[in-house]
Amino acid sequence: MMHDNASNLLILLWHIALVCTGMGFGTLLVLIVRRVWLEWLCRRQCSLEERFRHVVYAWLEQAATATSVPAHPGLVDFIPPRKCTQLIPVIVDIVRLTTGNSHRHLAQFMTETGLVAMIDSQFASLSTRDKYAVLTLWRALPALANPALLDVLLDSRDDNLRLAALQVLAGRQDPQGLQRMLSEAETLAARIAPVVLGEVFADFGAGAVPSLLMFITEGHSLNLRLAALAGLARLPALFGINMLAGLTHDPEPAIRTAIFDLMARQSIPAKGIAATLASGFADPEWEIRVAALKAAGTHPQTELLPAIRTMLADPQWWVRFYAARALLAFGANGAAVLQAVARQQDRQGRVAQLALAEAGFAI
């Protein structure tokens, strides 16, 4: 009985294998036939794309050298409106490969030939992938962005699509876009990586700074605070670092690290932050001590020298190394301290020797 069952099972297995093999090869055959069909289609489509690419480049070349912009070729004569979406990736590609004036000419070309109108009219039926491509295009050429369509995208349920639309508005320095961004900040922060959100915040420029400074205070979510700090890090010339000093005792280590990192990037000379930086040197997290030392290197303040000198004895190698680098930022005074330490035969001496050698100083 058991043998009969096993035997039936084996026969079943044999049949399953036959069916699966048949299905597998059948599907593959269908795909190969489809591929032949696609290759035939592609040959036609490629010729359209190549022709378009050729026309655009020729036109851009003329526009770049001519004193007056030449008349555009009759683009619509060879591109049926329903085919214009095929050209979106080609246009994105051209945008990537060109810069400056060419972008302005390209925007003009697309408007005059009616290509912009064609894309706008078919926007609703575009695939999500093509919508991203159009958004990429709008981001590079903000003049082409259609405000009505952007409004539609801002109501999209797809967070990334909404964020991409906001980024286009940021490129246009649209104040309404900023308002929208700020009102949605908490929702987006819950789903988007802080550095990415910060990048979009920063695209709005100076207008976003007061709100970002407000967001970094306690009371907002950690992600939003980190996003605001990431945004501020991209706009270092627009605020003074003294405004951040109060946050260096934040209970959240990620915030403390970001604050000191921000201070290290901030190139505007700052005074009266020695106590703030010294508090960073005493932080229990070594990453924060490193960030504070980097900031001390950016804003060398003489009263910090003894504190930095003591950091050369930190148990963490990276802290010792950045302490040595911070000392080098003090010029001759710091180098002299380091050269004195370099004579020691302990770990302080070794890291001092390494930092001096790397910076090209005699030991």
Added chain:
Amino acid sequence: MTLLDLALPDFTTSAQLWLLTAQPYLVWLSGLIVVTGIFQNAVYLLQLLVAGSVIQQDRSREDQQFTWWALTRDVTVPVALLVPAYNEELSIVETVNALMAVDYPSLEVIVINDGSTDTTLERLKSGFRLRPAERAFEAAIAHQPIRKIYISDAYPGLVVIDKANGGKADAMNAGINVSRAPLFCVVDADSLLEADALLRAVKPFITDPDHVVASGGSIRLVNGCRVKHSRITAVTAPRNLLALFQAVEYLRAFLMARLALAHFGVLLIISGAFGVIRRDVAVQVGGYSSDTMGEDFEVIVKMMRYSYEHRKGYRVCFIPEPVCWTEAPEDLAVLARQRRRWQRGALETLWKHRRMLGNPRYGRIGLVAMPLAFISDVLTPILEGLGYILIPLFWLAGVLSSTFFLAWLAVVFGFGMVISVGALILEELELRRFQSARDLLWLATGAVLENFGYRQLNNLWRIQATWQYVRRKQVGWGQMTRQGFRS
């Protein structure tokens, strides 16, 4: 019909008597071979289905967003590209030039000359106008001594480390020590990267910075492809039969198995040819182990072990997009050496971390990933190899029924083809990197033919490696002869 469809007319010879006595045991052994085969194929089929679903969802989402993401590149974190090089004089300058041109905002290329006996270092020195320089670094991981570090004023992102020979793992450890970026990416000196490979591979670290510790992508074979200025300009299937079989194998391994394993959080290997890893975690676990040949497998196992032991919740990501192109051996002897080395590496890692096997303390890694690795790397080669010899023999001797024999054929060859063809279907539906229908047809031919000869050879090499490992026989890496990239 019964399972034991015996046809023994009379018991006149001692051989026949022996067969009759041993018959139940032989049947059980054959049963075990078939059951293992069924289990292995069931796992593959499940992986195929899961990979199909994952790739369909992820690919569309990734693809939609990627153009936009590529523009938001300022948020990326610095990466150190580690390139261990041993006797790579023929291609090193071209490779480094190609790596320096990778589209990534903050990149440092660190070439580690692992005591080459040829002119690798001289070529680097003259090709990039290198000069000796001091660079402070913490010897956080042990490695052979560094003789000198070179930098280039003409190529600011390039660092060359010249060190005493210590093997690939040792070279990578030196590179990790010298690097300062939070992430490092190991690339073989004979591999080509896609221009946006790093942008893609780093994305998981941006979206989940606290948990992602390693990220890898599909590796594809450059054999047969057209290469211009170290860039792939046309993707075609290899014309060489041995390379073709490997192309099918790579599709199966990367597009199907690794994608599905990563989806379930049980991926334990990021290819040594391309993988992005968090530096701090790699240092924490002691870097790459020089005492194993599967250092890429071992380092991930170590990181996941550390994650469970310290409750870190780390995860390993995988990107189905091809990110790196590497050359497959077209010579049987070289391929055999490579496969024996891989098998040996897997066995060494499994033995070294045997404590994790089936141990609930290590969660799904201990309960799923390690047992799966044990079955596919230890049990399957032996049992499948035994099956090729014993089952036809038993069937001819009349110990096994024809049904049994057919079932075994179905398991070994039928499902083998189905799985390869399934991976090809995935490639065609979702990635479509091969340029013509002719390539697809040629790959399908490879998917059928590889089951007759190539697969058995692979099993033989794995059994040989297992035997060498059991006998504790020391083996080296051997010479890897390459054709070079045809431009």
